Amino acid sequence: DAGVTQSPTHLIKTRGQQVTLRCSPKSGHDTVSWYQQALGQGPQFIFQYYEEEERQRGNFPDRFSGHQFPNYSSELNVNALLLGDSALYLCASSSYRSEAFFGQGTRLTVV
Amino acid sequence: SQELEQSPQSLIVQEGKNLTINCTSSKTLYGLYWYKQKYGEGLIFLMMLQKGGEEKSHEKITAKLDEKKQQSSLHITASQPSHAGIYLCGVEVTYKYIFGTGTRLKVLA
Numbered sequence: 001d002a003g004v005t006q007s008p009t010h011l012i013k014t015r016g017q018q019v020t021l022r023c024s025p026k027s028g029h030d031t032v033s034w035y036q037q038a039l040g041q042g043p044q045f046i047f048q049y050y051e052e053e054e055r056q057r058g059n060f061p062d063r064f065s066g067h068q069f070p071n072y073s074s075e076l077n078v079n080a081l082l083l084g085d086s087a088l089y090l091c092a093s094s095s096y097r098s099e100a101f102f103g104q105g106t107r108l109t110v111v
Numbered sequence: 112s113q114e115l116e117q118s119p120q121s122l123i124v125q126e127g128k129n130l131t132i133n134c135t136s137s138k139t140l141y142g143l144y145w146y147k148q149k150y151g152e153g154l155i156f157l158m159m160l161q162k163g164g165e166e167k168s169h170e171k172i173t174a175k176l177d178e179k180k181q182q183s184s185l186h187i188t189a190s191q192p193s194h195a196g197i198y199l200c201g202v203e204v205t206y207k208y209i210f211g212t213g214t215r216l217k218v219l220a
Contacts, residue, residue, distance in 0.1 A: 004153070033207065042115075042199055042210035043154070056206040090153060092208070099144060100208060102154040 002027070004093050004103035012109045013081050021076040021106045025093030031055075032074040033100065034066060035090040043090055049074050078108075086110045113138045115200055115211035123217045129188050132214045134200030136181040143183045144208070145174050148197040157185075157198075190218045 005024045013019050025032050031050045035043035045058035049068035063079045072093075078085055086109050092100040114137040124130050134143065142161045146154040158167045163178030171194075174185045187194055195218045201210040 006153075035208075040212075042201075042212045043208070045207040045209070048206050050206075058207065088151060092154075099156050099159055101156065102146075104153040105151070107151065 004091055004101050006089075006091050006103035006106050008106060009104065010107045010109075012111060015081055015083060015110055017081050018077065018079045019081060019108060021078075021089050021091075021108070023074045023076070023091030023093075023103060025072050025074070025091075026101045029093035029095045029098070029101070030072050031094045032068060032072065033092045033094070034074070034076045035092065036060070037088040037090060037105070039087075046076070081110045083110050113202060113204055113209055115202065115209060117198075117200060117211035117214050119214060120212070121215040121217075123219065124190050126191060126218055126220050127189055129186065130190055130216070131187075132185045132198050132216075134183045134185070134211055136202065138181070140176060140178050140181050140183065140202065142202065143176055144201045144203070145183070145185055146199045146201060146210075148199060148213070150196065154199065187216075190216075192218045192220050194218050 007022045033048040034046040037043040047057040048055045052068045065077045068074045088105045090105045091103045094100045116135045118133050145157040148154045160176035166175040171188045176183045197213040199210050199213045201208045
């Protein structure tokens with residue numbers, strides 16, 4: 001079982017650019033959540049996708065958007081990047097009543 | 112909204128020593144998760160506590176939930192360098208996890 005896989009592992013972007021991060025959930029999981037973790041902080045919930053719909057959203061601006069595909073994989077898109085968007089982005093997958101399994105994360109650096 | 116406060120924020124111990132990390136909630140705890148994170152990497156699930164008084168162990172790590180105190184503790188016995196990392200407590204609230212800020216553990220060989 002490959003677990004939750006995220007790509008890319010590292011990314012450097014310039015302010016104002018757009019970025020797409022990808023996540024493949026653990027086999028058998030149908031729910032994908034995205035978190036942002038700034039240095040020295042706990043992960044902050046961005047949004048969750050279930051049945052290809054955004055089910056819940058945290059306190060993040062509309063520049064953060066996502067998508068879930070029929071195979072349950074997901075993308076996180078961030079537009080108009082700011083320096084403050086530099087963080088570790090974590091994807092978590094789960095199914096009904098299961099704990100969340102996290103990927104290794106994508107380290108995004110905005111310069 | 113619910114908040115989780117962890118203490119201590121960081122901890123340095125000598126290999127072989129015991130240690131305890133606490134997680135205190137601003138609201139009633141109906142369940143709690145403990146995760147471990149290697150620096151800059153993903154979270155690894157340790158255990159889930161579902162009811163007050165519940166205690167679970169995984170290898171040398173024991174966690175307990177005290178719902179009256181709105182608190183959970185994680186205890187490591189005879190710490191090893193492999194225990195080093197960031198320990199995060201979390202609760203599930205309406206589809207999302209809320210995490211504490213983490214406790215950074217360093218174990219000196």
